[in-house]
Amino acid sequence: MLSSLKFLLFFSLIFAFANVSLAAEEEEKKMSVRLGYILKDIPYVVKRDLQLGFDFVTDRFAKKYNVEVTLHIDEDEKKLITMFEEEKLEYLGLRMCTLAKYYDLLSSSMGYTYLSSTNENLQERYVMLATSESAEAKSYLGKKVVMQEDECNAIMYADMTSIKYFNVRYFETLDVEYVQNPNRAILKRFFKQADIAFVPEKSWELAKSMNPAMENNVKLVETSPAIFTYGIETYHKNLPASEVAVIKQSDKDLQDTEDGKQLLTIMKIGMRSQVQPQELRAYIKPYLEYQKEIKHFAEQAQ
Amino acid sequence: MIRFFFKKLFYQVYFSITIIMVVMMTFIGYFVLKEQEKSILEVMRTQALTIAKSIELVSADAMVGNDQSFLVEHNLNVLEKSPIIEFIVVSQNDGESLLIEQEHWQVLDHLSAEAKALEKDGEEDSIIKNPYDSSKDESYYYVYPLNFDGIAWGWIHIGFKLDVLDNAYKTMYLKMFLLFTFVFIIISIAIFFVTKQIVNPIIALSHATKEMTRGELEVQLISERADEIGELTQNFNIMAQGLSKIQNELKNTNAMLEEKVALRTRELEEINKTLDHRVQVEIAHRREQEQILIQQSRFAAMGEMIGNIAHQWRQPLNALALLLQNISIAYETGRMDAAFISRVNEKGLLLTNTMSTTIDDFRNFFKPNREKEFFSVDEQIDKTLAMLQASLDTNLIEVKRDLKPDLKIYGFANEFTQVIINILNNAKDALIENKQERCTICIKSYEDSSYVYVTILDNAGGIDDAVIDKIFDPYFTTKDQGKGTGIGLYMSKAIIENNIHGKLYVKNEAQGALFTIAIEKNDTQKSSFNTSKEKK
Ligand SMILES: Nc1ncnc2c1ncn2[C@@H]1O[C@H](COP(=O)(O)OP(=O)(O)O)[C@@H](O)[C@H]1O
Numbered sequence: 001m002l003s004s005l006k007f008l009l010f011f012s013l014i015f016a017f018a019n020v021s022l023a024a025e026e027e028e029k030k031m032s033v034r035l036g037y038i039l040k041d042i043p044y045v046v047k048r049d050l051q052l053g054f055d056f057v058t059d060r061f062a063k064k065y066n067v068e069v070t071l072h073i074d075e076d077e078k079k080l081i082t083m084f085e086e087e088k089l090e091y092l093g094l095r096m097c098t099l100a101k102y103y104d105l106l107s108s109s110m111g112y113t114y115l116s117s118t119n120e121n122l123q124e125r126y127v128m129l130a131t132s133e134s135a136e137a138k139s140y141l142g143k144k145v146v147m148q149e150d151e152c153n154a155i156m157y158a159d160m161t162s163i164k165y166f167n168v169r170y171f172e173t174l175d176v177e178y179v180q181n182p183n184r185a186i187l188k189r190f191f192k193q194a195d196i197a198f199v200p201e202k203s204w205e206l207a208k209s210m211n212p213a214m215e216n217n218v219k220l221v222e223t224s225p226a227i228f229t230y231g232i233e234t235y236h237k238n239l240p241a242s243e244v245a246v247i248k249q250s251d252k253d254l255q256d257t258e259d260g261k262q263l264l265t266i267m268k269i270g271m272r273s274q275v276q277p278q279e280l281r282a283y284i285k286p287y288l289e290y291q292k293e294i295k296h297f298a299e300q301a302q
Numbered sequence: 303m304i305r306f307f308f309k310k311l312f313y314q315v316y317f318s319i320t321i322i323m324v325v326m327m328t329f330i331g332y333f334v335l336k337e338q339e340k341s342i343l344e345v346m347r348t349q350a351l352t353i354a355k356s357i358e359l360v361s362a363d364a365m366v367g368n369d370q371s372f373l374v375e376h377n378l379n380v381l382e383k384s385p386i387i388e389f390i391v392v393s394q395n396d397g398e399s400l401l402i403e404q405e406h407w408q409v410l411d412h413l414s415a416e417a418k419a420l421e422k423d424g425e426e427d428s429i430i431k432n433p434y435d436s437s438k439d440e441s442y443y444y445v446y447p448l449n450f451d452g453i454a455w456g457w458i459h460i461g462f463k464l465d466v467l468d469n470a471y472k473t474m475y476l477k478m479f480l481l482f483t484f485v486f487i488i489i490s491i492a493i494f495f496v497t498k499q500i501v502n503p504i505i506a507l508s509h510a511t512k513e514m515t516r517g518e519l520e521v522q523l524i525s526e527r528a529d530e531i532g533e534l535t536q537n538f539n540i541m542a543q544g545l546s547k548i549q550n551e552l553k554n555t556n557a558m559l560e561e562k563v564a565l566r567t568r569e570l571e572e573i574n575k576t577l578d579h580r581v582q583v584e585i586a587h588r589r590e591q592e593q594i595l596i597q598q599s600r601f602a603a604m605g606e607m608i609g610n611i612a613h614q615w616r617q618p619l620n621a622l623a624l625l626l627q628n629i630s631i632a633y634e635t636g637r638m639d640a641a642f643i644s645r646v647n648e649k650g651l652l653l654t655n656t657m658s659t660t661i662d663d664f665r666n667f668f669k670p671n672r673e674k675e676f677f678s679v680d681e682q683i684d685k686t687l688a689m690l691q692a693s694l695d696t697n698l699i700e701v702k703r704d705l706k707p708d709l710k711i712y713g714f715a716n717e718f719t720q721v722i723i724n725i726l727n728n729a730k731d732a733l734i735e736n737k738q739e740r741c742t743i744c745i746k747s748y749e750d751s752s753y754v755y756v757t758i759l760d761n762a763g764g765i766d767d768a769v770i771d772k773i774f775d776p777y778f779t780t781k782d783q784g785k786g787t788g789i790g791l792y793m794s795k796a797i798i799e800n801n802i803h804g805k806l807y808v809k810n811e812a813q814g815a816l817f818t819i820a821i822e823k824n825d826t827q828k829s830s831f832n833t834s835k836e837k838k
């Protein structure tokens with residue numbers, strides 16, 4: 001009897017408390033953050049768990065900071081970038097290679113910015129894998145190439161290699177097949193479904209570890225110089241300071257709280273660090289040079 | 303300790319029921335577990351089938367199109383998502399096989415014989431040692447056929463880690479164990495109470511009966527039970543009441559009886575006092591009678607002795623009379639010289655000496671109460687015969703004597719002589735009455751290991767069967783007044799049985815009565831007899 005009375009008392013206390021806090025929340029004007037992601041710029045491994053990650057953000061994180069979060073994912077990179085410029089998005093997530101393409105346009109509207117990576121590797125090299133019979137890059141003219149779809153770094157490396165050896169753009173010299181992921185590209189090479197594969201070095205290392213017999217059939221021809229492969233997360237510079245403060249706090253919490261850590265795991269974000277927009281030019285230098293090169297090549301061609 | 307434990311009814315019942323229950327539970331448990339194991343395997347099979355089917359569905363195009371890269375990648379993904387799978391093999395009929403393991407894969411030229419053996423007509427499963435990795439243990443191995451458009455393309459082999467199965471078994475066993483323990487405890491408690499219910503009334507009854515044996519009959523047990531035990535308790539109570547009632551009645555009767563007994567005792571004491579007096583009178587009377595009897599027997603014996611002396615004397619008296627006649631004739635004829643006188647004198651002295659000896663013999667016989675002693679049977683009989691010689695001769699009775707020398711009897715020699723005289727006199731009387739051509743009395747002595755026997759057999763025709771049982775009675779006689787007293791045999795029997803520890807009995811032989819005196823030997827006599835026998 002006594003215990004049930006206690007229980008009732010406890011229950012009504014909780015109820016009263018909850019009502020007060022709810023009332024307090026309603027008074028504040030809700031902050032709204034619109035997130036924009038370029039579809040190809042979302043890493044393959046993240047895409048699979050994107051919905052889960054976003055649910056986590058809206059359910060736990062956003063509620064905690066009293067933020068209303070909306071998500072915009074689009075294939076059209078130009079459209080999203082324009083939206084960001086016009087302040088129709090508070091946030092934009094993209095790759096370095098995309099940033100390099102629109103750097104002049106974007107840099108003026110970028111505010112609070114983060115670098116993020118799916119792993120601790122700061123830099124990545126790319127490799128060109130070919131048949132074992134020949135190690136000469138020149139002999140691959142017109143051969144079948146396999147690469148990961150939308151892998152701008154691999155494409156960039158393939159393109160540069162093509163320009164270097166054959167003096168043509170890669171899609172002009174090679175029969176290109178795009179696959180979902182680099183592992184598949186290596187497997188295709190192994191099973192002789194393609195002659196050349198351009199893949200990240202780490203994928204090749206993994207493939208070798210999974211089947212050492214690979215090397216009998218697959219030859220590493222060349223390795224690219226190291227390039228940064230970070231993702232960029234940027235908030236518009238015109239966000240009010242109060243909102244920036246909330247965002248800064250939530251970003252800090254992302255690394256410090258249990259919920260945050262869990263979200264980072266879901267989104268496969270292994271590393272995250274703040275960066276000044278103007279500092280980014282150093283990171284994207286190889287991309288900028290490549291942009292220059294293909295521009296130059298195009299001009300030459302005309 | 304344990305035996306004591308199991309002597310208690312409670313523990314016997316409790317443990318019996320518990321053991322039966324445990325056996326039953328084990329039995330049921332065994333079957334349930336077997337079924338569970340089967341169903342776990344069934345679940346495993348279903349799971350394997352699902353995975354194989356999904357692989358088939360997703361990879362059908364790749365298989366038909368020979369896109370091995372897809373097969374490798376897809377199966378690596380499958381493995382990544384299902385850690386319980388140890389390996390997948392996609393084997394193409396008449397082609398290469400792909401072995402995909404966790405984070406590893408390879409092209410196999412050919413399958414191991416064990417795995418190949420499972421590729422039969424359809425799905426197949428078995429628990430075998432991992433044929434692709436010798437460092438691994440057994441796995442659940444599942445084989446699924448791949449058919450596309452009716453063409454047998456190949457097979458999918460899936461190996462599951464056995465620890466999944468083991469864990470399932472473990473959980474199952476644990477669950478069963480917990481369930482059984484729980485049930486066991488509950489049932490044990492139930493049995494405990496049931497046993498108590500059954501046994502307690504019995505124990506109570508036992509205690510009650512114990513109390514009853516101690517005399518506490520007012521025991522009453524309380525039982526509200528309607529079953530047999532309740533009935534038993536009721537019956538016990540009724541019995542206890544009954545017994546108690548009977549005891550009370552007994553007590554009353556006892557008291558009454560005691561009173562009566564006391565009364566009787568007093569009466570008896572009174573009677574006793576007077577009785578004592580009467581008995582004493584009676585005993586005195588008896589003694590008197592006995593005295594008279596002894597007296598009479600003495601007289602009788604004396605009478606007979608005197609008869610015998612008369613017979614003994616008759617011959618020397620006649621000779622003396624002749625001698626005296628001879629003296630007077632010699633005087634008349636003048637032949638009385640000195641030589642004649644001395645011859646007569648000598649003859650006369652000889653005769654009177656003989657008569658004197660006879661008197662002495664009889665006097666000795668009548669000298670009573672001498673010490674008990676060992677006496678020689680043949681010597682004593684010879685003496686007796688010598689005393690009776692004259693009277694036997696007169697009646698032309700021949701005595702045949704067959705006496706074993708050196709037989710000894712312990713007792714009063716006189717009394718023994720008196721018995722022999724009695725029997726011989728009776729035989730003589732019977733022979734006189736029943737004249738025979740040759741009157742004989744055979745007197746014989748012999749022994750066996752425990753007795754010395756003396757038998758006296760006459761040829762006077764025996765004793766009439768009608769009276770043979772009475773001849774040892776006092777005052778029984780068939781002889782005329784003044785001749786027989788009926789005391790002789792009575793006294794003889796008394797002497798033999800009371801004073802010499804022997805027996806005297808009679809039976810009729812063909813020619814006459816046979817009297818037997820059997821005297822028990824003492825221990826030394828017995829042993830000497832035995833040793834002498836052994837010597838022979
Ligand atoms: N040898 C015997 N033969 C036949 N009868 C006998 C003999 N001895 C004893 N009796 C019978 O036993 C009876 C009892 O004998 P006993 O007691 O000596 O008394 P008594 O000689 O005075 O008659 C005799 O009267 C006689 O009838």
Ligand SMILES: [Mg+2]
Nearest residue numbers: 724728790791
């Ligand atoms: Mg007699």
